[in-house]
Amino acid sequence: MTNAIRIATPDDLPELARLFDAYRVFYGKPSDKTAAEAFLEARMDAGESQVLVAEDGQGGLAGFTQLYSLFSSVAMEPVLILNDLFVDENHRRNGIARQLLDAAVDHARKQGAIRLVLETGVNNSQARALYEKAGWRLIDDVVFYDIGTDKT
Numbered sequence: 001m002t003n004a005i006r007i008a009t010p011d012d013l014p015e016l017a018r019l020f021d022a023y024r025v026f027y028g029k030p031s032d033k034t035a036a037e038a039f040l041e042a043r044m045d046a047g048e049s050q051v052l053v054a055e056d057g058q059g060g061l062a063g064f065t066q067l068y069s070l071f072s073s074v075a076m077e078p079v080l081i082l083n084d085l086f087v088d089e090n091h092r093r094n095g096i097a098r099q100l101l102d103a104a105v106d107h108a109r110k111q112g113a114i115r116l117v118l119e120t121g122v123n124n125s126q127a128r129a130l131y132e133k134a135g136w137r138l139i140d141d142v143v144f145y146d147i148g149t150d151k152t
Helices: 010-026 033-046 096-110 125-133
Strands: 005-007 049-055 061-072 077-087 115-117
Touching (some): 010 033, 010 077, 033 049, 077 096, 096 115, 096 125
16 A cells, blocks of 8 residues: 655644654653644744655555754765654554655655665664665664763
């Protein structure tokens, strides 16, 4: 089954916020649909992210992926980060995640990005299998670090 994938609009915010809230709950955060909608609206209004959505065929949304832009200083070219990918549990195992991944790659190419990157947990075997099946490669020649900033 092929779902329509498109760029989210402000009209999608209530339904997108429902999915985004479920995504955050999946990662152990408390549910807060009001904050989820405000966060998404702020990112969209400021042009800080691009959100691709998968329609469910019944006027709702089945999933989304959120992309953020940055630049490679060495290449002096744009790069996109696939930061979020989520499919509603009622629509999983229908190929929607793969469709969103493929649409994200297509979107990155159209934006002139030299690459699209993502990160996932070492133990997230389902996601890792999906990414590898979709042609993503594990980068094993870099080490990723981060540091907290007192704000959690």
